[in-house]
Each structure stands twice: as C-alpha cells, then as structure tokens.
Amino acid sequence: MHGDLPPGHALTLRGIGKEYEVSMTPAREAVRRLAAEGALTMSTSGRISTPELSNERIEELAALRALIEVELASRALPRAHMALIDRMQTINNAISEAVAHRDAVSYIRTNLEFHRTLYLRAQAPAMLAMAETVWLQMGPTMRALYGRLRRTDPPQFHRLIIAALKAGDEPGLRLAVRSDVTQGLRMLAS
Amino acid sequence: MHGDLPPGHALTLRGIGKEYEVSMTPAREAVRRLAAEGALTMSTSGRISTPELSNERIEELAALRALIEVELASRALPRAHMALIDRMQTINNAISEAVAHRDAVSYIRTNLEFHRTLYLRAQAPAMLAMAETVWLQMGPTMRALYGRLRRTDPPQFHRLIIAALKAGDEPGLRLAVRSDVTQGLRMLAS
DNA sequence: CATTGGCATTTGTGATCACAAATGCGCTGG
DNA sequence: CCAGCGCATTTGTGATCACAAATGCCAATG
Numbered sequence: 001m002h003g004d005l006p007p008g009h010a011l012t013l014r015g016i017g018k019e020y021e022v023s024m025t026p027a028r029e030a031v032r033r034l035a036a037e038g039a040l041t042m043s044t045s046g047r048i049s050t051p052e053l054s055n056e057r058i059e060e061l062a063a064l065r066a067l068i069e070v071e072l073a074s075r076a077l078p079r080a081h082m083a084l085i086d087r088m089q090t091i092n093n094a095i096s097e098a099v100a101h102r103d104a105v106s107y108i109r110t111n112l113e114f115h116r117t118l119y120l121r122a123q124a125p126a127m128l129a130m131a132e133t134v135w136l137q138m139g140p141t142m143r144a145l146y147g148r149l150r151r152t153d154p155p156q157f158h159r160l161i162i163a164a165l166k167a168g169d170e171p172g173l174r175l176a177v178r179s180d181v182t183q184g185l186r187m188l189a190s
Numbered sequence: 191m192h193g194d195l196p197p198g199h200a201l202t203l204r205g206i207g208k209e210y211e212v213s214m215t216p217a218r219e220a221v222r223r224l225a226a227e228g229a230l231t232m233s234t235s236g237r238i239s240t241p242e243l244s245n246e247r248i249e250e251l252a253a254l255r256a257l258i259e260v261e262l263a264s265r266a267l268p269r270a271h272m273a274l275i276d277r278m279q280t281i282n283n284a285i286s287e288a289v290a291h292r293d294a295v296s297y298i299r300t301n302l303e304f305h306r307t308l309y310l311r312a313q314a315p316a317m318l319a320m321a322e323t324v325w326l327q328m329g330p331t332m333r334a335l336y337g338r339l340r341r342t343d344p345p346q347f348h349r350l351i352i353a354a355l356k357a358g359d360e361p362g363l364r365l366a367v368r369s370d371v372t373q374g375l376r377m378l379a380s
Numbered sequence: 381c382a383t384t385g386g387c388a389t390t391t392g393t394g395a396t397c398a399c400a401a402a403t404g405c406g407c408t409g410g
Numbered sequence: 411c412c413a414g415c416g417c418a419t420t421t422g423t424g425a426t427c428a429c430a431a432a433t434g435c436c437a438a439t440g
Contacts (some may be wrong), residue, residue, distance in 0.1 A: 012391065023425045025215075029222045029390080036223040038319070045432055060316040063409045067257045126250040126327070129228070130320060135317070202421065213395045218422080235402055236422045383440080390433070396426085403420070410413085 001039070001136045003108045003143030007052040011040070016133070039136040050140040058141060058185070061134050065181040068131045069115065073161075073177045075122035080165050088117055088162060096154040104146045113159060118165075145187050155180060191229070191326045193333030197242040201230070225286045229326040238329040248331060248375070251324050255371040258321045259305065263351070265312035270355050273278045278307055278352060286344040294336045298329070304348060308355075335377050345370060 016027040031048055034040040041051045053061070091114045098106035112135055119128050157180035164173035206217040221238055224230040231241045243251070281304045288296035300326055309318050347370035354363035 014391075024392085025424050025426090028217060032219045032223055036226055038316070042392095047432085048392090057316060060314050063261065063314075064258070064317060064320060066375040067261060068254070071253065071257060124250050126228070126247060127254060130254060130323075131321075133320075204421075214422085215394050215396090232422095237402085238422090381440105383438100385438080386424105386436095388433105388435085390431105392431085393429085395428090398427095399423085400423090401421085401423100403418105405418085408413105408414080 001108075001112070001132070001139040003105050003139050003146070005050045005140050005143070007050055007144050008141040009050045009140065011048045011050075013048070022074065034136070037133050037136055039133075039139070051137065053138070053141045058138075061138055062182055062185050064134050065131065066178045068127055068134070069119065069181055070174045070177050072119040072122045072124060072131060073173050074126050074170060075124055075127075076118050076120075077165065077168065077170055077173055079121045079123070080118065084117065084121060085162060085165050087115055087160075088165075091117060092154065092158050092162070095158070099154050100142050107146055108142050109154070118161070142184065145184060149187055156184070191298075191304070191322070191329040192296050193329050193336070195240045195330050195333070197240055197330040197334055199240045201238045201240075203238070205293050226325070227323050227326055229323075229329070239283055241327065243328070243331045248328075251328055252375050254324050255321065256368045257307065258317055258324070259371055260364045260367050262309040262312045262314060262317050263320060264360060265314055265317075266308050266310075267355065267358065267360055267363055269311045269313070270308065274307065274311060274354060275355050278304055278348075278355075281307060282344065282348050282352070285348070285380065289344050294333050297336055298332050301345070308351070332374065335374060339377055345373070347373065 005115060011031070012032065013024045013027045016031065017024050020027070031040060031042075035042045035048070038051065039050055042048055091110055094110045095107065095114060098110055098116065116128070116132075122128070157176050160176035161173065164170075165175050201221070203214045203217045203221065206221065207214050207363065210217070221230060221232075225232045225238070228241065230238055232238055266345055284300045285297065286298055306318070306322075309321065312318070347366050350366035351363065351370060354360075354366050
C-alpha cells in the first residue's frame with residue numbers, strides 16, 4: 001500500500017516466510033488474502049508478484065477512489081471539528097517534508113494518512129475498507145508514478161480540502177477531494 | 191453470495207474440508223480470503239461464521255452498491271445493444287419464476303445475474319469486482335430479508351432499467367439502478 | 381551468434397500432525 | 411430447579427513434508 005515494492009516485483013512464499021520468521025503456511029494465507037484484494041497478482045502457475053497496472057486499470061481505480069472517497073468526505077464533513085482539521089494540517093506539513101526529501105514511500109504513507117484521518121470521521125467502516133482496498137492495489141504503481149515525478153511542491157488540493165472543511169462547504173469539499181484523487185491521472189498522461 | 195447460508199451460520203475448517211473433499215489447508219485459505227473480503231467473519235478466537243450485519247452496515251453497503259453500480263450501468267449504457275437487453279429480459283423472467291416459487295436463493299442468484307450481465311458491458315473489471323465484493327457481504331442478509339418478505343411480484347425497477355437502456359436514457363438509467371439497489375433498505379425499514 | 385534441448389533448482393500445493401485455546405456439555409452443590 | 415465448575419471434545423494455528431510443475435540456466439547445435 002505504501003509503495004515499498006515497485007510494480008512487477010516477484011515474491012516467494014519461502015522468502016516471505018524467512019523475512020517474517022514464520023513458515024510457508026502463514027505466508028501463504030497472507031499472500032492469498034492480498035491476492036484476493038488485488039494487492040498482489042498470482043500467475044496461472046501460482047507465482048506471486050506485485051501488480052503492473054494498465055492505464056485502463058489505473059483510470060478505473062482512480063474513478064473508484066473518486067466515487068468512494070468523495071462520499072466518505074461528504075459524510076465526514078458534519079463531524080469534522082477544528083481538532084481534526086488541525087491534525088490534518090499537521091499531516092499535510094509532514095507531506096511537504098516527504099516531498100522535499102523526495103521520499104516516495106513517506107509521501108504515499110503520509111498522503112494516505114491525511115485522507116484516512118478525514119474518512120475515519122465518516123463512521124463508515126465498510127466504505128473505508130473499500131477505499132483502502134483500492135489504495136492497496138495502487139501502492140506499487142503510485143511508487144512508480146511519484147518516483148518518476150520531479151516535484152517539490154506539496155499537493156495543492158489538500159489546501160482546498162482543508163479550506164472547504166473549515167467553511168463547511170460540501171460541494172467545494174467534493175470537488176477538492178475528487179480533484180486530489182484524480183490528479184495522479186494527470187501525471188500519468190504527461 | 192447467493193444466500194445459501196443464513197446470517198450467523200457457523201462453519202468449521204474441518205467441516206468445509208470434508209464437504210469439498212479436501213484437507214484443512216485449502217479450506218483455510220478459502221475462509222481467510224472470504225473473511226478478508228467481508229463474506230465471512232472470524233471471531234477473536236478464530237471461529238468462522240457468516241456475518242450478521244447491523245442496520246448501519248446494511249445502509250453503508252447499499253450506499254456502496256448505489257455508488258458503484260450506477261457508475262457501472264452508466265459505463266455500460268453506450269455498449270448495451272439489443273442482444274444484451276434481450277438477454278436481460280430473459281433473466282428477468284427467470285426472476286419472476288423464482289419469486290413465484292418463493293425460492294430465495296434462486297431469486298438472489300438470478301437477480302445478481304441480471305445486474306452482472308449489464309455491468310460486464312462496462313468493461314470495468316475492478317469496479318465489477320468491487321460490486322461483487324459487496325454482494326458477497328450481503329448474501330446471508332439478503333436471504334434473511336427476502337425470506338421474511340411475502341411478495342409475489344417481480345422487481346418493478348428492472349423494467350425501468352430495461353426501458354432506460356432501450357431509450358438510451360442515462361439519467362433515467364442511473365435513477366432506476368439506484369432505486370433498484372436501494373429498495374432492499376425499504377424492506378428493512380418496514 | 382542465436383536457438384533449442386535437457387536438467388538441476390526453485391516454487392506453490394495439499395496433507396498431516398502436534399499443540400494450545402476455546403467451547404460446550406454434564407455433573408455437582410446449593 | 412438453577413447456577414457454577416471441570417473436563418472431554420472441538421477447533422484453529424503453524425510447521426513440516428512429499429510431490430509435481432514451472433522456471434531458468436547451460437551447453438550443444440545449426
């Protein structure tokens with residue numbers, strides 16, 4: 001989810017088991033679960049690797065993020081008090097730091113933390129789980145995308161999200177979240 | 191997914207293994223995967239059962255269905271030719287049959303087949319997978335809901351969906367799908 | 381130099397087992 | 411008759427193993 005692995009990275013059950021000091025059995029369960037969620041792909045012969053997403057698949061996942069996360073943000077809005085917004089601003093500073101250090105993994109992790117902090121307030125665990133499943137599928141691809149990118153400025157739409165939250169502006173929040181979530185697509189196109 | 195099991199139904203690895211003539215190992219993998227997708231729940235001690243959904247959770251899953259399936263229908267609309275609509279009408283007749291026989295499992299299965307037939311045309315596998323994950327979570331609950339229901343008429347909104355498809359009416363299709371998907375909530379309220 | 385053939389190695393699969401914890405049933409005592 | 415206790419049974423966990431298939435390397439050949 002955090003982009004620790006690049007797309008197409010191969011994994012083995014014995015390797016995972018050794019890494020976490022367990023036998024093949026727990027490693028297999030974890031892998032099968034992640035494969036079911038789309039976080040890993042298994043070839044017909046059972047080989048395990050991180051997914052290499054086609055552009056169509058990326059567009060689809062971005063559309064799913066837009067659908068689900070806009071709804072989550074909308075549901076969180078009435079419950080978003082100043083303490084929450086402050087916390088999001090703190091996380092946003094950490095994102096700037098990660099961007100400045102060109103640390104893709106930190107960037108992805110703090111960026112997702114920013115979103116999750118808001119969505120937790122929506123009190124909608126099933127929706128949040130869906131959103132996280134999408135994040136899981138995009139992890140390696142986001143690493144590749146952000147790694148390719150040469151940017152030094154923090155995400156502009158996060159400021160819009162925070163502003164909309166402060167103003168209680170629901171349409172503005174929906175637009176800001178949709179824009180933020182879809183911005184990765186523009187990177188892809190360029 | 192099809193409501194073969196009622197909510198809260200307990201399962202054991204050894205029982206599943208015996209039922210499908212395999213050892214505990216494949217049974218465990220299947221159970222862990224289904225648990226990860228929310229189709230089964232595992233207690234803290236690892237006991238397995240079908241989920242008993244709270245009303246809040248049902249509302250959330252219905253909202254997810256509305257979000258995702260409306261999008262799928264919208265994407266399928268431009269590709270929905272007459273052969274597809276004919277097939278959907280045939281399936282709709284099978285639904286009427288299932289309703290007449292008060293067969294909850296057949297009803298659920300054919301109803302989902304109706305939706306899947308349309309959504310397959312959207313060429314959006316990730317979205318369809320998401321929708322099916324939601325279906326999976328609702329299976330036992332749908333069985334309980336439809337089993338409680340005493341109805342003899344087929345779903346009214348399916349006719350609206352077909353009409354909107356024929357007319358190429360996208361807003362109408364979105365509304366019809368949303369209504370159809372959300373109707374189960376009304377059963378719950380009554 | 382590229383391609384094909386074969387072989388050693390790697391790798392996932394499913395079964396089995398020992399173990400510990402949880403469960404549930406029957407018994408006892410009030 | 412009911413509540414509480416204790417033990418036999420059930421149940422999930424993780425390790426290990428045998429096996430078959432796939433993989434990849436290396437050499438032989440055109």
